[in-house]
Amino acid sequence: MIWLTWRQFRVQAVTAAAALAAFAILLAATGPHLASLYATSKITSCHGFGCEPAANAFFGRLAGLDTVVYLLGIGLILVTPAIIGIFWGAPLIARELETRTFNLAWTQSITRTQWLAVKLALTGLVAMAVTEALSLIYAWWADPISNAISLGVGSPQLFSQGRFSAVIFATHGITPLGYAVFAFTLATAVGAVTRRILPAMAITLAIFAAVQLAMPLWIRPHLAPPSHTTAGIASADLAYGTLTADVVPGHPEAWILSSHALNSAGQPVTTIPAACNNPSADGQKGGTSPTTPAQCMQSRGYREAISYLPTSRYWPLQWIETGIFMALALALAWFSFWRLSRRRA
Amino acid sequence: MSAVIETSELGKRYRRKWALTDCTLSVPAGHVVGLVGPNGAGKTTLLNLAVGLLRPDAGTIKVLDGTPAAGQAQLARVGFLAQDAPVYAGLSVADHLKLGARLNPAWDVKLAYRRVDRLDLDHGQKAGALSGGQRAQLALTLAVAKRPDLLVLDEPVASLDPLARREFLQDLMEAVAEQELSVVLSSHLVADLERVCDYLIVLVGSRVRVAGPVDELLATHHLLSGPRRDPDTLPDGLDVISASHTDVQTTLLARTSGPVLDPAWTISEVGLEDLVLAYMSQAAGRRRRDNHHHLEVQK
Numbered sequence: 001m002i003w004l005t006w007r008q009f010r011v012q013a014v015t016a017a018a019a020l021a022a023f024a025i026l027l028a029a030t031g032p033h034l035a036s037l038y039a040t041s042k043i044t045s046c047h048g049f050g051c052e053p054a055a056n057a058f059f060g061r062l063a064g065l066d067t068v069v070y071l072l073g074i075g076l077i078l079v080t081p082a083i084i085g086i087f088w089g090a091p092l093i094a095r096e097l098e099t100r101t102f103n104l105a106w107t108q109s110i111t112r113t114q115w116l117a118v119k120l121a122l123t124g125l126v127a128m129a130v131t132e133a134l135s136l137i138y139a140w141w142a143d144p145i146s147n148a149i150s151l152g153v154g155s156p157q158l159f160s161q162g163r164f165s166a167v168i169f170a171t172h173g174i175t176p177l178g179y180a181v182f183a184f185t186l187a188t189a190v191g192a193v194t195r196r197i198l199p200a201m202a203i204t205l206a207i208f209a210a211v212q213l214a215m216p217l218w219i220r221p222h223l224a225p226p227s228h229t230t231a232g233i234a235s236a237d238l239a240y241g242t243l244t245a246d247v248v249p250g251h252p253e254a255w256i257l258s259s260h261a262l263n264s265a266g267q268p269v270t271t272i273p274a275a276c277n278n279p280s281a282d283g284q285k286g287g288t289s290p291t292t293p294a295q296c297m298q299s300r301g302y303r304e305a306i307s308y309l310p311t312s313r314y315w316p317l318q319w320i321e322t323g324i325f326m327a328l329a330l331a332l333a334w335f336s337f338w339r340l341s342r343r344r345a
Numbered sequence: 346m347s348a349v350i351e352t353s354e355l356g357k358r359y360r361r362k363w364a365l366t367d368c369t370l371s372v373p374a375g376h377v378v379g380l381v382g383p384n385g386a387g388k389t390t391l392l393n394l395a396v397g398l399l400r401p402d403a404g405t406i407k408v409l410d411g412t413p414a415a416g417q418a419q420l421a422r423v424g425f426l427a428q429d430a431p432v433y434a435g436l437s438v439a440d441h442l443k444l445g446a447r448l449n450p451a452w453d454v455k456l457a458y459r460r461v462d463r464l465d466l467d468h469g470q471k472a473g474a475l476s477g478g479q480r481a482q483l484a485l486t487l488a489v490a491k492r493p494d495l496l497v498l499d500e501p502v503a504s505l506d507p508l509a510r511r512e513f514l515q516d517l518m519e520a521v522a523e524q525e526l527s528v529v530l531s532s533h534l535v536a537d538l539e540r541v542c543d544y545l546i547v548l549v550g551s552r553v554r555v556a557g558p559v560d561e562l563l564a565t566h567h568l569l570s571g572p573r574r575d576p577d578t579l580p581d582g583l584d585v586i587s588a589s590h591t592d593v594q595t596t597l598l599a600r601t602s603g604p605v606l607d608p609a610w611t612i613s614e615v616g617l618e619d620l621v622l623a624y625m626s627q628a629a630g631r632r633r634r635d636n637h638h639h640l641e642v643q644k
Binding site: 001003004007008099100101102103104106107108109110111112114342 | 400414427431435436443445448449451484491
């Protein structure tokens with residue numbers, strides 16, 4: 001059965017290996033240049049407030065190709081699970097049903113359960129290996145950029161995505177493993193139901209895209225217990241015209257789940273007080289200082305309450321999210337077994 | 346072991362529609378059994394149940410005294426050739442033989458190679474490029490070389506041209522002669538079965554209409570023709586399967602338990618095809634009458 005699985009899968013496997021190799025060559029060709037840019041930048045010797053300008057200078061020196069590869073890598077790791085699901089998972093059962101070769105496969109001296117177990121295990125392992133390999137070599141390549149981002153918000157918006165940001169979190173660490181095995185088993189199970197490859201591909205794509213969106217937007221924020229802090233409102237680096245914090249003082253890389261302003265009495269406020277709403281006018285009146293709403297509010301005793309995930313929760317969160325996808329994958333695999341054992345011709 | 350397939354009140358439903366209902370039959374061992382019936386009689390469903398590709402929704406089925414597809418041992422004992430002989434289009438002939446060797450513990454390498462060479466199949470050729478006849482032969486090779494005790498073939502020659510049809514059936518008979526095999530094959534064409542089967546089961550609407558060794562069926566069924574006569578005044582021992590009347594003559598196809606002595610009748614042999622058709626149309630007629638009766642009752 002291992003032989004048959006390999007024989008039916010080898011074209012896809014070789015294609016995946018070739019694509020992975022091509023990407024690896026691209027990374028190997030551009031990586032040393034990127035690393036030397038980082039090594040010769042001032043980031044390696046910076047302290048405190050000097051680091052942000054150093055990081056920005058580093059970003060400014062990146063070549064156009066570096067930017068392209070940086071984005072390409074993220075895009076590839078995000079779509080690879082979907083591609084694997086569509087081209088490896090969806091046909092796994094559906095093709096046998098569509099071409100009626102199940103008549104051949106399932107009447108050899110091997111039970112249907114064994115047949116599916118070998119197919120799911122081998123193809124699933126390759127799916128996880130390919131995706132994780134992609135993620136690891138990319139993380140090696142992007143390491144200088146990731147380091148620079150952790151030191152300061154990059155002046156090009158492009159390089160402002162920290163480790164907790166939606167796309168970075170899902171493309172680094174072990175989460176790509178979870179996404180890959182989930183997409184693969186999802187497509188297999190859908191194929192067992194639709195019995196046709198094309199609808200299985202379309203449905204898989206729709207569900208997987210929805211999950212990829214829902215996870216960072218609605219699910220991931222609730223997976224780990226948040227920390228809470230209350231800080232001076234100016235240090236929370238409010239985005240202009242809002243009351244939401246951009247930075248957790250003391251935790252530059254933390255993921256802000258929610259934040260709101262408190263007045264001097266400790267009550268939440270939802271709008272910028274009128275007195276601080278027009279800083280230039282305020283400045284003219286007072287003659288001196290307060291120039292931004294935040295500074296104005298700070299001087300009036302306003303504070304910012306923030307709930308956030310510190311970087312110490314990064315790996316627990318990675319494990320939880322990957323665990324969820326592994327569990328979903330197991331459930332979907334079980335469904336495929338169940339579906340196959342009671343299928344109709 | 347007297348029966349290779351034994352079913353009791355077997356039923357299979359696709360969603361709400363029953364494809365097979367209340368089917369009780371016994372397929373004897375050591376025969377080449379032809380399963381004939383019109384399209385929709387439930388032949389394919391019955392054979393799929395026998396090889397374990399389907400599970401029954403009612404009743405029971407035993408194949409070689411075991412539950413179909415219950416485990417590797419049971420699967421190894423039954424060879425199956427599905428309708429239209431599906432093979433992997435992207436795999437070569439040699440790949441298919443390797444597939445058979447890897448997935449069947451009792452695989453007969455020599456037999457498989459001998460057959461493929463005799464059929465003049467190119468080992469490197471992709472199965473998708475084979476002709477219909479060659480594909481059927483390749484699929485038969487897979488089913489035979491796993492050395493099953495029972496070989497199940499679903500409409501094996503339906504899609505073949507007459508020449509390929511004859512070659513396939515000849516080839517099948519050689520395989521049966523070489524190995525001690527019980528064979529069940531289905532067809533809606535009696536002519537195909539006549540050449541190879543020594544036992545016949547006529548299945549109409551899930552029901553067995555007649556079953557028995559071919560020579561016995563032929564010996565006990567006759568065509569009687571004579572002057573026109575009221576069907577009620579027929580001699581005893583005649584089981585009329587079909588009757589047709591003209592103004593002056595009556596022709597009967599009947600099963601006879603003993604010699605027909607009435608000199609008014611001209612007795613002639615009946616062919617297998619006519620015999621099977623008579624049973625099929627009898628069943629159809631009976632259904633029509635039943636429906637008619639049903640309507641009258643409703644009035």
